[in-house]
Amino acid sequence: MRAIENLQILDCTLRDGGYYTNWDFSKDLVEEYCRSMEELPIDYVEIGYRSTPLNGYLGEYFYCPDYVMEALKKAMPSKKLVIILDEKNIRVEHLDSLLTSCIPYISMVRMAIDPANFERAITLAKAVKTMGFEVAFNVMYMSSWKNDPSFLDMLNGLDDTIDYFYMVDSYGGIMPQEVDEIIELVKSKTNVTLGFHGHNNLEMALANTLMAIEGGCAMVDATITGMGRGAGNLRTELLLTYLDSKNIRKIKFTPLSRVVGAFESLKIRYGWGTNLPYMFSGAFSLPQKQVMEWVGMNRYPIGSILNALNNQKDSLEDNMKLPVLSLKETFDSAVILGGGKSALNHNVAIKKLVEEKNNFCIIHAGARNVSTYIDIENKQYYALAGFESEKLLKTLGDVAKLEKKTCVYPPFPRNMGTIIPDEVKRVSVELEAIDFTGASKDSPMTLSFQIALDLGVKNIYLAGFDGYDTTIDQIQFVLAQENQNILNDALKSKQLKIIAITPTKYKKVKTTSIYSII
Template sequence: MTTSISIFDTTLRDGTQGEGISLTAEDKLKIALKLDALGVHYIEGGNPGSNSKDIEFFRRAREMNLRAKLTAFGSTRRKNSNCEQDVNLKHLIESKASAATLVGKSWDFHVHTALQTTLEENLAMIYESIAYLKRHQMEAVFDSEHFFDGYKANPEYALSALAKAKEAGADWIVLCDTNGGTLPTEVHEIVTKVCSVIDANIGIHTHNDCELAVANTLAAINAGARQVQGTINGYGERCGNANLCSIIPTLQLKMNYSVVSDEQLKSLTSVSRYVSEIANMVQPVNQPYVGNAAFAHKGGIHVSAILKDSKTYEHISPELVGNKQRVLVSELAGQSNILSKAQELGLDVDAISKSRDIIERVKELEHQGYQFEGADASLELLLRDASGNEESAFTIESFKILCEKSEANMVTEAIVRVRVNGQQVYTIAEGNGPVNALDNALRKSLVQFYPSIADIHLTDYKVRVLDEKDATAAKVRVLIESSDFNDTWSTVGVSSNVIEASWEALLDSIRYALLGKKSSGSLEQWPESVGLSNH
C-alpha cells in the first residue's frame, strides 16, 4: 500500500516573509483557492493576531468551503503568564480555523537567550499552550523551532520539548531546521532517532540557507516524517523555505508516495506561475519541474536524441506536472533543432531544404546580438521567410520621429509611411515616447485594413545593453511581448540605435499577429505579397 504524505503549505505565512513579497488579503484568498485545487492538505493563512489583513483573510476564508484545513499561526504563551490571558492564543481561537500551528523553543540556547526564561518554564509554555488549543477542539501542530540545532547542542532537552508537546495532545510534531544549516545526513540520523523515541505524527520544516531545503525534506521523509511544510516556489525568509514545486512531484513520481491526484499534479506548473504573478516575483526559468527551461533543449545533439525518444534527455514527461517540452534555436543549434521547430510550427519540413543555410543565418544573427530563445515569434517569421511560406501584409517605406520639450511636458510625434496592397498610407500619431508613438502610428495605418489589430497590445518591453564598454553608443537588444485575447508572443530587435531595435521588434510583433489571423481565417482579405524583411 502506498504511504500518504501530508502537504502543509505555508506560502501565505512563511512565504510572505521573503524579501519583496507582500500580499493583500485579496491576493491571499486567490492563492488559497489555487492551493486548495492543487490538493494540499493544510493552508497556513497567517497570524490572525498580528495584523488586520490576516484577520480579514481568516474571516473571508471561512466562507470558501476549502477542502484543505485552514490553519492559523501563533506561538506558545508568554513566559510567566497563563493561556486564558494570552492575546495571541485568543486570536487563534477566534479565527475559527480548523487547525493552529504553535511555534515553540526546543534549543536551550534560544530559551536562555531569546526567551530569557528557564528550561522548565519553556516546557510548561509548550504543554499549556497546546492543551489550551485542544480544550477548544482545534487541531494542534507544534513547530519545534531550531530543533536540529537544539538536538545537536542538547539532545535530551530537545527531545523533552517534543515529549511535552505529545503529552499535551499535539496532532503533529514538526521538526524545524530554522536556520537552514543542517546537512541531509544529519537530518536523516536525527529524524530516525526522533521517530524511534517519540510515538507521534512527525513533520519536517526546512529552510534553504545551504541550498538543501528540498534534500533535507526528502531525507526526513525517508527517515519516517509524514508531513512536509513548505511554500510554492520556495518563497520565504532569507534564502527561502523548502520548495513544494520540487518536493511534491519528487515524492510522487520518484519515491512512490501518495501526495495529490495525477490530475492535480498536472496543475503544478500553472499554480507555480500563478503564485509568482500574484506575488509579483520573477520565476527563475531554470526552476526544476515548473520552470520555463525545465524541459528546454538547446544543444543539437540533445535535440537530435529527444526527437527519437524524449527519455534520452528528460527525467520525466513534462506533461505530468503541466509543463511542456521546448526546443530552442540558437548559435548552438543543429539541423535537428531547426527541423523540430519547423515541425512544431506546422511547416512543411521537406520544404525547408536549405536548413543548413537557416542554421548559419541564425548563428550569424545571434553573433550580432539577436536571441531567439525568448523570441519565438521572430524565429517563426524567420523560418517562414526561409521556407517561402510567408506573405507580408505590409511594407514600410519610411518613418520619422519628432520630439518637443516644453516646460509643461515632453511631446513625441511619429510619422509613418506604409504601403498595403499597393496603397500608400501616411499616418501621424503622438505617444508618451518614441516607441509608443511609432506603435500608435503603425496601428493607425493598418487598422483600416486589419481591424483585429485593435485587439493587440504590448505587455512587456525589455532593453538589454550588449556592449557596456561602448557606453551610449552600445548595441542594444529589445524584446517585446505582445498579447491579444487568445495568445501571447515575443519578438526581438537589435541595433546600436534603441529606436531602430524597438522598431524591428515592433514590426515582427505586428507581422506575427497578422500571420495568426490569416491562418485562422479571421481576415476576409489578405493583400498580395509585397515583401518585408526586418533582419
Template structure:
C-alpha cells in the first residue's frame, strides 16, 4: 500500500446525480465540518458548467459564492470537475478564472476516445495554476480504444492525477491488477481509482488498487453516487482504521446521519438491473432513469438489459395488428371507478354488443371475463405478468396488443396468449410515450376508425401531494389526452363515462346512457 495514499471524497459531485446537484445547506455544512475532522485529503464538491437549458442545482455549477463559503469553512483541498465533452479551452476564462484560489484541483471527466482533445484542455487548465486530474471513464472497455493506453506518456508533464474510472461498476480485482500494470508502465503520473458498486466490488477493487500502489482512491458517504453508487467512505475508513489509520467514528457517524434521509428518499445502491449493466458494461444513465424515474418493473428493466447484452433491438416479433372497424370503442383503465360503477359499465356494454373493449391494464380484467364483446389487452411493461395473475388460461379470450417493434423494454407475453398476440405497425398521433398503455389504446381506437371512444377508470389523482409514480402517470395521461383531442377532437368523440380529474376529457355520466 502506498504510504502517501490520498483519499478523495466526491459525495456532492457524484451524489448529485440523484439530487440534481441540490443539497440542503445544513447537510453541506455538516459534511464540511465532518470532512475537516476525518483523514480525507480532497473534496470534490461539484461541476463547473457552461449554462445550459436543463436545470442543474447548486453543485452542478458550483458558483463563486458557494466556493467562497466552502473555502472559508473547509480545511481540505477542494476539487471541481469539468466535463470534457461540454468544455472548450475558450470556456476556461469563464469557468476557472473566477475561482482561482478557491479550488485546488480541477478534474476532467474524459471519454478515452477524446483523449487528444482532453490533453489540450488539461494543458490550458494547468497553465492557470490548478492541479489537474484526468477522470478517465469506461475502464472496463479500454481495450476497445485502439492506441489510447499508448498515449499515457503524454500525461507526465501535465497531469497530477490519472484516475481509472470503473464507470460501469463491472471490473474485477484481476482487471485492476492488469490495467494498473499497463498504466504504470506508460506514465509516471500519480494513479487513482474511482469504483462503482454495481457488482458490490467497490471495496475489494479499491483495496486491490491500493495494493498495486495507487496514489489516490475515491469514495462517498453512504456510497452515494450515480446508478448503483460508489464505495462507501465509512467502509473504506473502517477498513483503513483496522490498518492503523486514525478515524473519529463519532464524526463519521454524524455525517452518515446527515445523509441518511437522502438515502431513504432516493434509495441508491445496487440491484439486479445495475448488476446486469455492470457485468456487461452497459451505460448507467439509461438504467438509472429506468430504475429511478419511471414505474418500470424489475422484470421489464432486466429484459431490456438482456436485449442490450445480446445486442438485439427486441427479444421477439409478432404479426402486425389488423384492426376491425368499429364505430365505438370502450377503453377500460385501472382506476377505482371501473369497480365502483362496474354494474353500470357492464349494462352499458350489454347495450353495445359490437363495441370492442380495450383494457389498458389487466388490473380489473377478472371482473369482465363474462363479457362477450371483442376484448383487447394492452401489453406494456409488467402487464403480461399482471394479466397472468388476474386471468387464468381457461378464462382468457381475446387479443393481446403490443407497441410497435422494437419496444423500449423488450417483449413479454403470457404463454397462453402467444398465438393471439399482435404488434401495432406504428403510433400515429404522438411521438412521445410510445411505451404507454394509453398511447396503445388510443392508437388502436384510431385504427378501428371509431367515432366514439368511451373511457372508464381514468380517475386521475386527488390531493396536493403525489408520489413520483403518480405524478409521472398523471402528466403522461394528461399529455396524451390533450394531444389526441388537438389532433382528432373534431373527428372523434373522446368522453369519460366515469368521474375523471383529467380536464381534457369530456365527462358524461354512464347512468345517463343506460
C-alpha cells in the first residue's frame, strides 16, 4: 500500500462507543483515554454529539456541555476536537445555541446525514461553515449508493463548504472492491477531500479502510478496541500497529496498551464486536440499531434474531400463525408470577391462595418459576416471548407436563418471527391483540396482563415482581423502566384490581402480604 504522508486519523471512541454506555463514561476512563490520545499519533478526537433535547435519558457525551468540552481540550491540547450533529434533529435555528460556545474548543463539526436528506444538510452545512468550523459530511448507507447515486450530483459547488466528505459503511457489509468503486464514483462528482468510516460486521473494517486509503481517502475513523454501534468499528490499536509496521506512523505502545486495557475491561461488560446476527445484518444491509437492541436486551436467542432478520430480508411479516387464545374460559382472579425470588420463597403460601379460592388461574410471566408450580390443578398459562419456550422445555424436562397448560405468544405478526419447538406448538396460542399498553408488545409482563384482560380476570395478585436493586446495569435499567411503564398502563384499566402480594420495588402498585389473605 502506498503511504499517504498527510493521512489524518480520527478516533471517535467516546461518540460511537456511547451507543453501548448511553454516552456516559467514568471519569477515570476518560482521563486515561485523554492521556493516551495526547501521546498517540491521532489527529482528530471526536468527543460526542451536540444535540437539542431528545426524549429519554442520554448521557454526558451525547450533549457535551461546555464544561466537558473545556476539560477535554485541556486534557488533549494538541488534538483537534470534533463534535457531530445528527442532521435529522438539527436545523439552522438551533446552531447558535448548540455551536457558539463550542468555538474555543472544537475544530470540526461533522454531520451524520441520510442521503435522502442531502439537500437539507447542505443548508445546515453552509450555516455551520460561517461560524468558522471545519465541516465534514458523514453520509450513511454507503453500500446502497450505487442503487441511487443521484444525491452525489448536489456536491457540485460545495468545495468551499465541505472540508471532508465521509463515506460511512453503516451496515458493515461492504467489500474492498466496492469501496474502490464507490470512491471512484464520488471522485467523479467532487474534489472535496474524502474520508471513510467502516463498521466491522463482516470483519472487513481494516481491509476496507486500507482500500479507502489506497483509493485516496485522506481521513479515516477508528475506535479503541473497536467500541462502537452494533458490531463496532475498526480498532484504533490495529490501524496504528499496521501503520507503524509500514513506517507511516510511529507509535508509543505503552500509552496504547494502557488505554486498550482500560476499554477491554469495559468490553467484558457490554460485549461489543461482531457475532452471527451482526454478520447477517451486514451481509444483507439490514439496520444495526434493531439488531443491537435485540442482542442487548438478552431476551432473544441467536436463532430468533436470525429468524427475524431472515424475515426482513424476504419481506415477511412473520412465518407462523397460531390459533388465537380462546375466550370461552373465564376467571375471576389470577396470580401473575414473575421471575423474582419471592415467587419461589413464598410458594407454599401462594399455592394455598390459588388452591383454596374459586375460579382462580395462574399466569406465568416467563418460564423461570414454572417447575415450582407445575403440579397445581388450576389452569395455568405461560406468557412466552423470545426464547422463553426453549427455557420452558429445559426447565420442565418432560414435555408431558405441558398437558392442560397453555403457552401464549404475542399477536401475529411478531417482530422476531416465530420459532416454537414442535413439542410446545400443540399447546400454543397467540393473543389477538395487545390493547392496554404501547410500552412493549413482547414483554412477558405485557403478555400476562393481556391474557388476564382477555380471560375476564378482575383481581390480579402479583408475585415475584421483586424489581431491581439500585446498582443495576444499563440493560436492567431499560427492563425496569419497561416493566414500570407496562405496570402503570395496567393500573389504569378499570377492569383490573391489581395487588402485589410479595415485596416489590415497582412503584404505584398497592402491596399487601400474601400471609394476610390466606
